[in-house]
Amino acid sequence: MGDLERELRDLSAWLETPEPPDVTARVRARVHRPTRRWRSLAVAALVALIVAVVPPTRAAIADAVTGLLRFAGVSIATSPAPTLPSATPSPLPAQRAVAPDEAQRLVRFPIRQPATLGPPERVLVADPDETGRYRVVALLYDGGALRVDAFDGRLNLAFHKEVSSPGVAWTHVNGDFAIWVDGPHVLSYVDRAGQVREETARLAASTLIWEEGDVTYRIEGALSRAEAVGIAESLP
Template sequence: MDDLERELRDLRAWLETPEAPDVTARVRAQLAAPARGRRRWRYYLAAALVALLVALLPPGRAAVADAVAGLLRFAGVTIVTSPASAPPSRTASPLPSQRPAGLDEAQRAVRFPIRVPARLGPPEQVLVADPDGTGRYRVATLLYRGGALRVDAFDGQLDPVFLKQSSAAELVTVHGGFAAWVAGPHALTYVDRAGEVRVETARLAASTLIWQAAGVSYRLEGDLAKAEAIEIADSLG
């Protein structure tokens, strides 16, 4: 909770909200209050600040991750906004226990619905990766354009699944909800079920859009402009 409190304090400067001055004032007052009696309010403040950010920050705000001390955690993806000291190559080992599967087979192998973007149509190939002890897989990947365009789907609500390292992230909207856009090449690494960063999976990822829909997390990666990526995400069936 100490990390959460520090991140919430860093967000105070973003809460310039003429439309809701009373709410902002109350949140700021709680953040500045003495430690005694404040702990029980931390969860309420976290929820309030997330709601304020989603509702009030303008789409396209650059470097949103800087507001949380260089760290943005969203939809099962952790984005660190400091440049990598040694960028990985564009090739990497597959995700843990990754294998191809038909779309119907992949749907039976995961615990979440696999939705296909109408803008892209049926995938050329489907992969599943990282099974648990019951044989249910954690990540499903839809591949397009010879593998140059991919949609990763996973339940990332509780534990991190991917770690990104980029100089900036940008706040955008998908289906009217919060999403994160990371433009240009950036380091990407898989985080396994035990929370370990799988260094052997590190690679240089293309521009990526990250969002959630119906409790499922998605990352769309490829040589895409931001507007095209959002159109694809909005077409999710």
């Protein structure tokens, strides 16, 4: 039962619940009931196999239970028809354009430019803390239609997405898990207090999300999944 316990603990991190229930204890208790032992063992083995081998199942289970998935500082809510923003979105908190070298001085993480895209047309920083260090950096290309966002992943959530199921799929960047959001979806900023800033809501394009170290990255634009992964894997 060791593998199952580990998988259940891992799965609990994907579920948005106020106080995660002690699922492992309940499973262990049921397994030890003699009259149902064979059935419980069979179900437990199947759950452990599916969750461990097929990562998309984790998203499916999370969606079935709560409709909310958290991954790499981004929360993704699925619904039949997300409410679209009705007005021009507000910029992120204290957002401003800066030169690339200035941007690097203003954040706590290295700013990496994808080799396949080259130098960005514009660089934006947003949401400074009390020391003047910014939380988010955006590299803009193609007039802003293509962007690479990076933010400090140590600060909990930074973005909230609303998508129409089944618009979310698992993929990989450099061998690690990533999430692909296929098609337009609503994107809002989550401030340092954990509140979704509805005034920042905008309609985002297809997006690739992944994490490296303490930094979370987003590539957004009119791209295929393969193109987005190629850009991501070109980061130095």
